[in-house]
Amino acid sequence: PPEDLHLGRLFGDEIVCLGSDINCPSDHPAETIINQWPLSDPLAPLTVDGQVKPAQLPWSEDLSAVRWVHCGGIGYTFPEPQPLKLKRETQTGSWHDMSDSQSDAVHSHPFLTLWFDHGRQAKGAAYAYVILPRKSAAETEAYAASGAITILAHDSRTHAVRQNRRHSVGVVFWEPGVAGKLSADRACIAYYE
Secondary structure, three states: OOOOEEEEEEOOOOEEEEEEEEEEOOOOOEEEEEEEEEOOOOOOOEEEOOEEEOOOOOEEEEEEEEEEEEEOOEEEEEEEEEEEEEEEEEEEEOHHHOOOOOOOOOEEEEEEEEEEEEEOOEEEEEEEEEEEEOOOHHHHHHHHHHOOEEEEEEOOOEEEEEEOOOOEEEEEEOOOEEEOOEEEOOOEEEEEO
C-alpha cells in the first residue's frame, strides 16, 4: 500500500482531511503539518478547546487530546481527540534558501504551526481533521460538538466521509472496493448526495 494516503474533500464550507498508512522507518520523526502560516496579526488569539493560549513569541505546547483549534479566522476540528503540537515563533529565511534563482534578501515573520508528530519509526500512523475557513472560535466549537461528519472508512483501501447534514459522501478508493452504496472496480475518487 502507499506510504501516505490523503483525502481532502470540500463539503461546502468544510474540508475533511484523512491520512493513513504513514510509515517512516527512520529515527527522524514523521510529521503531518496541519498548517504553517504567517500571522497577519502576531497577537491573533489562538484558542484550543475554549482556552486562549499565550501570544508571546516563541511559544510551543504539546497537547494530548485536542477537539478543536481556532486562530486567524480558520478553525480546525478533530473527529476524535488528537495529540497535537502547536508553536508560535518568528521564522527567518530567504527565497534563495529554496531556489538559487531567487532573491537572497532575508525576511522574518511570526508564524503559527499546527502538526501531528507520528514519532520515530512510524508504522501505520493516521490522522483525521476538518478545516473550517472563515469561521469564528464559537462557530468552530459548535461544529466540533455537532457531529457534522462521519468517517465511514479510513484504511489502506478506502477513505470515505459522510457529511451528515447534506447526506453527501466523498470516497477515495485506493483499490477496488465498496463504501456505502458505491463499489469500484479500480482506484478512483467518487462523490454522491
